[in-house]
Amino acid sequence: xxxxxxxxxxxxxxxxxxxxxxxxxxxxxxxxxxxxxxxxxxxxxxxxxxxxxxxxxxxxxxxxxxxxxxxxxxxxxxxxxxxxxxxxxxxxxxxxxxxxxxxxxxxxxxxxxxxxxxxxxxxxxxxxxxxxxxxxxxxxxxxxxxxxxxxxxxxxxxxxxxxxxxxxxxxxxxxxxxxxxxxxxxxxxxxxxxxxxxxxxxxxxxxxxxxxxxxxxxxxxxxxxxxxxxxxxxxxxxxxxxxxxxxxxxxxxxxxxxxxxxxxxxxxxxxxxxxxxxxxxxxxxxxxxxxxxxxxxxxxxxxxxxxxxxxxxxxxxxxxxxxxxxxxxxxxxxxxxxxxxxxxxxxxxxxxxxxxxxxxxxxxxxxxxxxxxxxxxxxxxxxxxxxxxxxxxxxxxxx
Amino acid sequence: xxxxxxxxxxxxxxxxxxxxxxxxxxxxxxxxxxxxxxxxxxxxxxxxxxxxxxxxxxxxxxxxxxxxxxxxxxxxxxxxxxxxxxxxxxxxxxxxxxxxxxxxxxxxxxxxxxxxxxxxxxxxxxxxxxxxxxxxxxxxxxxxxxxxxxxxxxxxxxxxxxxxxxxxxxxxxxxxxxxxxxxxxxxxxxxxxxxxxxxxxxxxxxxxxxxxxxxxxxxxxxxxxxxxxxxxxxxxxxxxxxxxxxxxxxxxxxxxxxxxxxxxxxxxxxxxxxxxxxxxxxxxxxxxxxxxxxxxxxxxxxxxxxxxxxxxxxxxxxxxxxxxxxxxxxxxxxxxxxxxxxxxxxxxxxxxxxxxxxxxxxxxxxxxxxxxxxxxxxxxxxxxxxxxxxxxxxxxxxx
Numbered sequence: 001x002x003x004x005x006x007x008x009x010x011x012x013x014x015x016x017x018x019x020x021x022x023x024x025x026x027x028x029x030x031x032x033x034x035x036x037x038x039x040x041x042x043x044x045x046x047x048x049x050x051x052x053x054x055x056x057x058x059x060x061x062x063x064x065x066x067x068x069x070x071x072x073x074x075x076x077x078x079x080x081x082x083x084x085x086x087x088x089x090x091x092x093x094x095x096x097x098x099x100x101x102x103x104x105x106x107x108x109x110x111x112x113x114x115x116x117x118x119x120x121x122x123x124x125x126x127x128x129x130x131x132x133x134x135x136x137x138x139x140x141x142x143x144x145x146x147x148x149x150x151x152x153x154x155x156x157x158x159x160x161x162x163x164x165x166x167x168x169x170x171x172x173x174x175x176x177x178x179x180x181x182x183x184x185x186x187x188x189x190x191x192x193x194x195x196x197x198x199x200x201x202x203x204x205x206x207x208x209x210x211x212x213x214x215x216x217x218x219x220x221x222x223x224x225x226x227x228x229x230x231x232x233x234x235x236x237x238x239x240x241x242x243x244x245x246x247x248x249x250x251x252x253x254x255x256x257x258x259x260x261x262x263x264x265x266x267x268x269x270x271x272x273x274x275x276x277x278x279x280x281x282x283x284x285x286x287x288x289x290x291x292x293x294x295x296x297x298x299x300x301x302x303x304x305x306x307x308x309x310x311x312x313x314x315x316x317x318x319x320x321x322x323x324x325x326x327x328x329x330x331x332x333x334x335x336x337x338x339x340x341x342x343x344x345x346x347x348x349x350x351x352x353x354x355x356x357x358x359x360x361x362x363x364x365x366x367x368x369x370x371x372x373x374x375x376x377x378x379x380x381x382x383x384x385x386x387x388x389x390x391x392x393x394x395x396x397x398x399x
Numbered sequence: 400x401x402x403x404x405x406x407x408x409x410x411x412x413x414x415x416x417x418x419x420x421x422x423x424x425x426x427x428x429x430x431x432x433x434x435x436x437x438x439x440x441x442x443x444x445x446x447x448x449x450x451x452x453x454x455x456x457x458x459x460x461x462x463x464x465x466x467x468x469x470x471x472x473x474x475x476x477x478x479x480x481x482x483x484x485x486x487x488x489x490x491x492x493x494x495x496x497x498x499x500x501x502x503x504x505x506x507x508x509x510x511x512x513x514x515x516x517x518x519x520x521x522x523x524x525x526x527x528x529x530x531x532x533x534x535x536x537x538x539x540x541x542x543x544x545x546x547x548x549x550x551x552x553x554x555x556x557x558x559x560x561x562x563x564x565x566x567x568x569x570x571x572x573x574x575x576x577x578x579x580x581x582x583x584x585x586x587x588x589x590x591x592x593x594x595x596x597x598x599x600x601x602x603x604x605x606x607x608x609x610x611x612x613x614x615x616x617x618x619x620x621x622x623x624x625x626x627x628x629x630x631x632x633x634x635x636x637x638x639x640x641x642x643x644x645x646x647x648x649x650x651x652x653x654x655x656x657x658x659x660x661x662x663x664x665x666x667x668x669x670x671x672x673x674x675x676x677x678x679x680x681x682x683x684x685x686x687x688x689x690x691x692x693x694x695x696x697x698x699x700x701x702x703x704x705x706x707x708x709x710x711x712x713x714x715x716x717x718x719x720x721x722x723x724x725x726x727x728x729x730x731x732x733x734x735x736x737x738x739x740x741x742x743x744x745x746x747x748x749x750x751x752x753x754x755x756x757x758x759x760x761x762x763x764x765x766x767x768x769x770x771x772x773x774x775x776x777x778x779x780x781x782x783x784x785x786x787x788x789x790x791x792x793x794x795x796x797x798x
Contacts, residue, residue, distance in 0.1 A: 242670025
């Protein structure tokens with residue numbers, strides 16, 4: 001009999017996409033559905049970078065270098081330099097989205113059966129890439145009461161075994177929006193040095209930090225050069241999720257050498273999108289200011305509305321464009337489906353991402369949801385009206 | 400100590416790229432280097448499909464569906480229909496190049512330690528993807544004397560074990576250019592049915608067939624619907640290697656379901672390049688005629704020149720734009736390096752791909768080279784002058 005591989009069966013389905021049919025059915029009924037469920041920003045892709053693609057002169061759309069166009073990599077060094085990250089162009093490998101950077105890091109640093117520690121809740125697709133690579137994700141619980149801060153280092157250390165090869169930190173965090181302080185990144189770096197672990201830094205949202213705290217990159221920490229691998233992407237930075245351009249950046253030559261072999265097998269990253277990525281380096285210095293201000297207003301609105309609802313708790317996230325909230329509900333998967341299937345308020349409803357999808361530990365996150373503030377403030381306000389009403393009538397409410 | 404994974408170490412480096420520094424040095428010395436080493440066509444990317452990208456109107460470059468844009472997949476059904484392949488749009492998954500289609504097929508059909516049979520010589524990157532997925536490539540030898548035809552089915556059957564899950568056929572073949580007949584594809588299909596194996600068909604070069612024999616797809620064979628997985632790409636078809644757009648096409652719903660989970664983890668295939676791919680379906684029906692004629696002339700020139708050289712044998716390839724030739728030399732790796740390092744003829748030399756890089760079995764292919772006829776006829780003619788001269792003076796010549 002023809003069989004599907006064990007990993008193909010074990011591979012997790014997207015926790016967000018399983019609600020899509022219910023959202024489609026709600027829209028067919030004529031409802032407005034506010035999408036707070038997915039990290040697809042509504043911000044315009046900068047016209048200047050789309051123009052760079054429109055003006056492309058290239059008689060043959062050839063393979064690029066497997067590590068990406070040298071001109072792009074050289075320009076990226078100036079982008080990183082402004083952030084206080086000193087790297088040479090050959091320490092940068094252009095990848096097909098941040099996704100591929102994560103994949104190459106897993107393949108290079110871990111073998112089948114090896115373990116990577118990740119604070120939980122976590123970006124769901126880490127579990128997919130781990131399954132693909134036969135790697136075990138060991139989730140280190142962080143708590144909503146602490147606003148999802150880094151677990152104390154002694155707690156972290158307790159999870160390290162002979163199989164542990166790396167710690168992965170998403171900063172600012174998806175799904176929690178938590179912005180790790182320099183002290184926290186240094187503390188985790190110290191563990192990595194002591195225990196000979198790689199520190200993988202997923203910094204997809206670094207431009208979106210809202211407080212006085214500056215963003216700390218894994219590449220900012222002195223003495224951690226051999227351990228730190230930056231996993232980057234232009235998806236959120238320039239609202240160019242569909243481009244599929246990311247980067248793996250490290251000073252560790254052996255990691256680069258191994259990652260390049262994986263990169264050579266797939267020949268090259270997308271060519272047209274590299275042009276777009278390269279053009280983005282020339283965006284004016286104030287490009288992020290307006291966008292950050294907009295996200296900040298949205299966050300403030302969303303978080304204050306949530307915390308004003310009875311029984312709801314939402315820590316104030318310091319970055320990214322996500323918030324995790326605890327709701328007075330029995331089961332977030334049921335609740336999110338019910339919102340789409342059985343609820344409406346003035347002919348509107350909302351779509352949320354169930355918290356369970358972001359926990360590797362079964363049973364956790366059952367009364368949590370992730371909200372992405374990627375819709376405008378009027379829409380957020382309307383969505384919060386819906387949520388407030390829904391929580392008063394949901395059959396599985398716990399207060 | 401920080402360690403690189405075993406698979407990162409085992410991952411093969413590109414056999415072609417290791418000669419690149421020698422080619423660069425030759426050029427620095429002022430030599431003209433004819434590149435017959437790599438499958439990067441010199442054919443212009445059709446301006447009409449580049450224009451489709453130039454004219455893109457898309458305020459936000461969003462994630463596409465993980466299986467690719469529905470409009471593109473619907474249009475692709477018309478492309479396949481013209482080839483006699485009847486598929487629904489939801490039996491097509493757009494991938495990041497043909498590379499990702501191969502990767503998804505390996506991950507879905509095989510587990511760590513499982514085996515895939517592939518006629519040898521073979522496309523070198525299969526070995527990379529297999530290493531990445533922990534899959535074992537079992538090479539079934541084909542012979543230059545038979546023009547690299549499919550090994551007899553009883554020979555094939557001898558290589559099947561309990562671990563064998565799939566047979567992979569590249570048709571027309573890279574690196575040999577061999578075009579499998581309908582009888583051969585049916586014979587291999589019969590083994591797959593009897594032994595419950597997947598038949599993976601890499602058909603990247605299907606448009607480039609030069610004889611009276613029509614191309615036979617794995618999806619042409621009746622009764623093989625559950626077994627056949629077509630691995631496709633626009634790279635060679637439309638000279639758009641840098642776009643990174645391919646497809647995995649199958650009627651097997653379970654395979655599609657599993658592959659979709661791997662696709663969801665990486666979110667979506669490249670967005671700009673999907674526009675280019677979709678536009679390509681509207682190219683005039685005679686688009687391939689001129690290009691095919693050009694490749695045919697080049698093949699005829701290349702093969703006749705090769706076979707007129709003393710001690711050289713090159714079977715006449717029926718498709719793709721590659722030929723494998725046996726040369727009167729001691730060691731193709733040494734010879735190819737020597738051509739770049741120590742030889743010149745009228746200030747010119749040529750770059751070839753050593754045959755050894757296309758064999759999984761150590762020691763095979765030592766007196767073979769692959770030649771890609773992706774340069775114009777004048778250049779081919781000059782390159783053949785160089786080769787002919789080189790073979791007379793190469794210190795390791797065997798006649």
